[in-house]
C-alpha cells in the first residue's frame with residue numbers, strides 16, 4: 001500500500017501555508033532559526049510550504065550523526081542494503097503520481113516531465129539493487145609463493161550531497177542510492193525552493209527503505225550556512241566525500257574547499273550544450289529535437305540546448321521551421337500538457353532577466369509571434385510577474401563566439417543559432433564555450449556522426465536525439481566548466497562512493513619481502 005506521506009494535492013490547496021518543513025537529523029525534526037516560503041512558480045499566491053533554514057552548525061551536527069551511524073550501516077551486508085534499495089524503488093513507484101504532482105507544484109516542471117523524473121529514481125534503484133549482490137573485488141596473484149592478493153571496495157564514509165532544485169528528486173537519487181548501497185551515510189542539502197519535495201523524498205526513502213536513524217540526514221540551509229557547515233565538517237573529518245550539482249561558479253568553490261581538505265568532490269555543473277545540424281540531417285527531426293532540448297524544463301536543465309550550429313545551406317530553412325515550431329509550442333500551466341511551464345524560482349527569473357540583456361543589435365530575435373522588432377528584445381517576453389514566473393520561448397539567430405549569449409549558460413528558455421561551413425568548424429564552435437556536458441548532432445552520415453563524437457569535448461553525445469534526457473545507467477558528467485571529470489550513474493559511480501582497499505594475505509609462515517624475496521626466472 002502507498003505510504004502515508006501524502007504531499008499536498010494538486011489542484012492547489014486553498015490554505016496559505018500547507019506545511020512547515022524542517023531538517024531531519026538522526027530521525028528527528030530539527031527546526032532552524034528562520035523560515036522562508038517556497039512558492040509555486042506558476043502561481044506565486046500559492047505557498048507550497050515554509051522551510052525552516054538551519055545555521056551551519058546543524059549541518060556539522062548532521063555530519064557527526066552520519067559519522068557515528070556509518071560503521072553500523074557498512075556492517076549491514078551489501079545484499080541486505082540492496083534489498084533496502086529495492087524497497088525504496090517500490091515505494092517511490094507506488095507514490096510516483098503524488099510525488100510528481102508535488103514536483104510540478106513546487107518547481108513548475110510540466111507534469112509529464114516530473115513523472116519521468118520520478119521514474120528515473122526507480123530506474124536508479126532498479127540498477128543498484130542488484131549491485132548489492134555484486135560489488136565485485138578481485139583476486140590477484142602475488143609475486144611470492146603462499147601469498148594471495150585481493151581488492152575490496154570500501155565505502156568512502158560520510159557523503160555530503162548538495163543538489164539543485166531543477167531535478168529535485170532524480171538527481172539526488174543518483175548520489176543517494178549508490179552512496180547508501182555502498183555503505184555510506186549521508187547529509188543531504190537540497191535547494192531551498194524545492195524543500196517540500198525534498199522532505200517528501202526523504203520520507204519515502206527512510207520509511208520505504210527502513211533506514212536506521214542517522215543514515216540519511218536532511219539539512220535545509222542557505223548557501224552561506226551550508227558552506228560554513230561543510231567547511232567545519234571537512235576540517236573536523238566528519239565528511240569524506242562531496243557530491244554537488246549546481247552552477248559552475250559554486251562548483252569551483254566546493255571543489256577548492258574539498259581539495260584543501262584532501263577530499264574529492266563529484267561535481268556536476270553547468271552546460272552550454274550545442275546541437276549541430278549537418279547537410280544530411282532529417283530537418284524536421286532536428287527541429288523537434290531542438291525544441292525539446294531548448295525548452296523542455298523551460299531550458300533549466302544542465303543538459304538544455306544552448307546553441308544550434310546549423311550548416312549554412314540549411315540555415316534559413318531551419319530557422320523558419322524552428323521558429324514556427326516555437327510559435328506553436330504550448331507554454332503555461334505545468335499541470336497541463338505543455339512544452340514548458342514557468343522558471344523554477346524568483347531567483348532564477350531575476351538572473352534570467354539579466355541574461356535577456358545579452359541580446360545584441362546584430363542578433364535577430366524570434367518569439368512565439370515571429371520576429372521581434374529590433375531594439376527592444378524583451379518586449380512581450382515576460383509573463384505576468386505578479387502571477388507566475390512565465391517567459392516565452394525565444395530564439396536568437398546570429399550568435400557568435402565572444403557574444404555572452406553564445407559563451408555563457410543562460411538556464412532559461414532561450415536558444416541561440418549560428419551557422420557553419422565545414423564540420424571541423426562546427427566542432428570548434430561546439431567546443432568554444434569551454435563547457436563539455438552534453439551535445440547533439442543531427443546527421444544521416446555515420447562518418448560525420450563519428451567525426452563529431454571524436455572531436456567534441458563532451459561527456460555525452462547524442463546522435464539524432466535531444467541534448468537532454470540521459471538514461472540513468474550510462475555515465476553522466478562533463479568536461480571543462482561542466483565538472484571535474486567525475487561521472488555519475490551506472491557502475492561508474494561506484495568509484496565515487498567506494499575506495500579500493502588492497503589486501504595481501506601471506507600464509508607461508510615466514511616474512512616474505514616484496515621486491516626482495518622474489519625468485520628469479
Ligand code: UN1
Pocket residue numbers: 166167171245300301302303467468469470471
Ligand atoms: C540536470 O539538469 O542536472 O539528461 C540533470 C537529462 C536528465 C538529467 C539532467 N536526465 O536531461
